[in-house]
Amino acid sequence: MRAEIIATGSELLSGSMLETNSLFLAEELMLIGIETAFKTVVGDNEKDMEESLRRALDRVDIIIITGGIGPTEDDMTRKVVSKIVKKRLALNEDALKTIRERFAARGREYVNANDRQALIPVGSRLIHNSLGTAPGFLIDQEARLIAVLPGVPREMKAMFIEVLHPLLTERFGGRIFIKRRILRTCGMFESAINQAIENILKREQPIVGLSAKETGVDIRITVRAMSDEQAQALIEKTEAEIRARLGDTVYGVDELELEEVVGALLKQRRLKLSIAESCTAGLVSRRITNIAGSSQYFERGAIVYSDLAKIEMLGVSRKLLERHGAVSAEVAAAMAQGIRSAAQTDLGLSVTGIAGPDGGTEKKPVGLVYTALASSQGVKTDEHRFLGGREQVRIRASQMALDMVRRHLIG
């Protein structure tokens, strides 16, 4: 079963307003077992809307149209649908009554233009709008289903949940159970992950896809099965297979962020962390403290942008800075040890690097970053060479710094 979501409204094509209804609809449809194959956004233009609807009827089974059913001139969804399904518009008494009552209840003057909202194609089923005035409607057309809903998100959502969800579930759901899990990874390139799990990515079931973000690659597993248990089992089997290949590269599932994982590990082990940052200049500390309750494990941070700050705040020696330069494994190590000892915490984390765009040399190019972690067992350092602009280098550096703590705690 494949669906298309058609969002209507010229404002959605203007560059100033994002279409968000389809996000909700695609997710809901997916969980019923209906694949959203296309999303189309079309303006308040009769010809373009006709074209879009005809096209959708050719290529999918279920069409959900949002918007264009208000009381004004440019609300032409009703007219277009009526024309395409060849059913004339008729005033629905039930709808008219509800609209008028709604105005009366609010003590608002009734404008006759609102009558227009009660027009629906003959033979279609009315969908009441419990939160607004414009009702929707539903048409069964030669095994195709066309649902028309308002564009206002909360009205659309309520109507979908009240009417369409049960109807679609009864008609198309239940036979197929769909589960989704996202495995979140850090520290491996998309191309390398692709290579490591290539045969899993090629399988038809479950569908496994990659999406690269600044902070790492997400692996999305989507399973369709004949029962909930079967779906769950297949998800778990696939997750285990991927984890066996990628090991610690997977740091969590679904919406979990790396700072939450690190925070939970620190809390669980009752350890405290302090942070010294040069090129990331607060980003790592900002992320650690994104989590409510982080004061339990985060004590302080030093942002040491200048050499003098590294010397005064962390006790890094001037000689070391002169010999190796501020961007070096040696200075990263001294920074981690310096903040750990100043803050008297179990762990001291540091980042120093060249975020760019300036400051790079042949030997030390933009993107070169060192992270270090000091603990009671000594100090470890990592060298990284990140691609991307200043912001990307900093985000990636913050991610690898947090990941260093994670790997230390689970290792």
Place this chain on the structure above:
Amino acid sequence: MRAEIIATGSELLSGSMLETNSLFLAEELMLIGIETAFKTVVGDNEKDMEESLRRALDRVDIIIITGGIGPTEDDMTRKVVSKIVKKRLALNEDALKTIRERFAARGREYVNANDRQALIPVGSRLIHNSLGTAPGFLIDQEARLIAVLPGVPREMKAMFIEVLHPLLTERFGGRIFIKRRILRTCGMFESAINQAIENILKREQPIVGLSAKETGVDIRITVRAMSDEQAQALIEKTEAEIRARLGDTVYGVDELELEEVVGALLKQRRLKLSIAESCTAGLVSRRITNIAGSSQYFERGAIVYSDLAKIEMLGVSRKLLERHGAVSAEVAAAMAQGIRSAAQTDLGLSVTGIAGPDGGTEKKPVGLVYTALASSQGVKTDEHRFLGGREQVRIRASQMALDMVRRHLIG
């Protein structure tokens, strides 16, 4: 001239990821005078992508495709475009060289799968990707223009601006002159701005609209005119009118961020800043250092999450903390003075507050934040009461802290 934007990627149909590239593209096209008639989102499915592209070729003049040109199996945009325009894919030596150089420059191991990104249809024009590895390309097909760009927003934007914008402007622009300017404000509520410029908002020309963000309200002025000069004059007249009503509340125009304004002012006056943060825990410093070259005016920062850190790093007295609490105007002032004196900078900025969700009391609720600025003229403090969750409180606090520096420097 009508355009269609086709965004590819199954993740954009999954209900978990919003397609945002088309917002930028529709805006840019609009300013050139090109109408975006359709937006289509299609998954990584060869047949569906073919269908969408064929359809677009039937109904518009300009097609911009984003995404699906990475190195992995499910990146199939190249293949589909090649098939539809009937031009075979060939390895572009220029593109290949750039991709390999990019990897080499950062000392990273090359994975052969990356070669695939250098494949473009014969006869198409290469669009270099200055920020990533996947190049784009451009095809002129029977008076239709097809541009293929990566899905990564910053790469896509840079490539549009560098290559497509001048090309489309030369070819299609210039008949109607459209100008847009955004006035960025900070420290005034949307309803108050609405009241202050109500009559300007009601005018038909220029179109003036408000959009509220976490960090302040943007005022968007859009003008259509018969000449560039006329458009420019009307923009400037409206901007002057709005500025006369709102004064210093307007901190900049268009994409300018508050940290850029503050950075430019510090640089111009040759002043240095240091920062002490409690509840924002690195966010203010992170923002100040978003700007390349910020080491000229930013010296260091102290993230003083615990009381002990406030005492040890900033010399805040234990008595003061006990008497007034860490979240107080008195402690904010001592923090600002403490970091200024430790870092020996012209200005010392501090933030302390309750970001929530826990830690609030009746007297000191979640959202209560103090900012302070120490200079040679003494120390000033501001009290804020922000609405919103933890993240909103922190973002708003960082904005008001930066704004305190701005107002000090211009005042």
